[in-house]
Amino acid sequence: MEFLQGGRKNKIGRIANTVHRPAGPWTQSVHALLRQVRAAGFTAVPHPLGFDEAGNEIVTFLAGDVCNYPLSAAAASQEALVSAAQLLRAYHEASRTFLAQNLESHTWLLPSQTPIEVICHGDFAPYNVVLNGRLAVGLIDFDTAHPGPRIWDIAYALYRWAPFTHPQNPDRLGNLETQIERARLFCDAYGFPVAQRHNLVEMMILRLETLVTYMQAEAQKGNEAFIANLADGHHLLYRADIEYLGEKRPFIQKSLHR
Ligand SMILES: Nc1ncnc2c1ncn2[C@@H]1O[C@H](COP(=O)(O)OP(=O)(O)O)[C@@H](O)[C@H]1O
Ligand SMILES: [Mg+2]
Known part of the structure; x- marks a missing residue:
């Protein structure tokens, strides 16, 4: 895993084309939101992919x-x-x-x-x-x-x-x-x-x-x-x-x- 810069230090990890981020009580709602806006045609946001064993959320990495x-x-x-x-x-x-x-x-x-x-x-x-x-x-x-x-x-x-x-x-x-x-x-x-x-x-x-x-x-x-x-x-x-x-x-x- 590689840590990404530009946010919280050593918290946001990248593995291949996924990003693992600390989750919170709001993360399920955020994932529902991401799914909904994507379904509505706004695809400039990561796909929510669930959670890893440590409880971090997993989303797709956006190139750029x-x-x-x-x-x-x-x-x-x-x-x-x-x-x-x-x-x-x-x-x-x-x-x-x-x-x-x-x-x-x-x-x-x-x-x-x-x-x-x-x-x-x-x-x-x-x-x-x-x-x-x-x-x-x-x-x-x-x-x-x-x-x-x-x-x-x-x-x-x-x-x-x-x-x-x-x-x-x-x-x-x-x-x-x-x-x-x-x-x-x-x-x-x-x-x-x-x-x-x-x-x-x-x-x-x-x-x-x-x-x-x-x-x-x-x-x-x-x-x-x-x-x-x-x-x-x-x-x-x-x-x-x-x-x-x-x-x-x-x-x-x-x-x-x-
Ligand atoms: N889904 C993603 N696609 C591409 N880059 C990402 C993604 N998530 C995070 N990053 C990179 O990691 C950095 C920190 O992530 P971010 O989610 O903004 O963390 P924080 O909540 O600490 O601000 C971002 O500035 C960006 O460079
Ligand atoms: Mg940020």
Whole structure:
């Protein structure tokens, strides 16, 4: 087995064309979701293959490149941005067919948000999207999937793809104008109505605050990955980005609304 990079360290293993990942109480629901979106015609996700003897989930390996920050030229390209937004839209549409199932019978890692319009991916970022050259062709890492409104997923995606980061954040790609331009391209490619864009900054802030609260609660419970994240100061980066978004909110809102 070979450990894959770009996620939790020494946790995600590859054996031939399969990936073995730690499972949780939500994994059965994630597998049902993957089967459903594939049946609905969205095949850019791994096939769920069940569990190994150690209790890890097994999914198929998607060929291509997955980029973490700092983004490669391909991952930072407009083609990647636009195709990623189209991929998210197509995934969301396919996920709507899952809503016909009894959602009460499913378990998710993160709490559902209302109104339920889709099954949010929950972590739609370059590090969970598979590229073929500059084209987004695959979507992986569904641990954070949960029912919610489109805007909940789009807000986090914009934060990660623009990315809307504070000037001191090492993941930054350009200045505020670049961030807004990329956010607008993403929204256009997704087909997110201009009339609904005034809520995006507020949603980004709320989404990040929810994330920091979640990280701290998990660390308190002894979750080692989050203890390590806090030790590395990840929450401080998020806090700085929250502050940055708050400060630039009127300008971003006005620019996205056009
Ligand atoms: N099904 C898959 N197909 C291709 N690559 C994968 C797959 N699952 C994981 N990877 C690779 O392993 C890395 C970490 O996996 P991921 O599932 O995102 O873990 P984590 O939940 O820790 O973020 C990804 O960034 C990607 O490079
Ligand atoms: Mg990941």
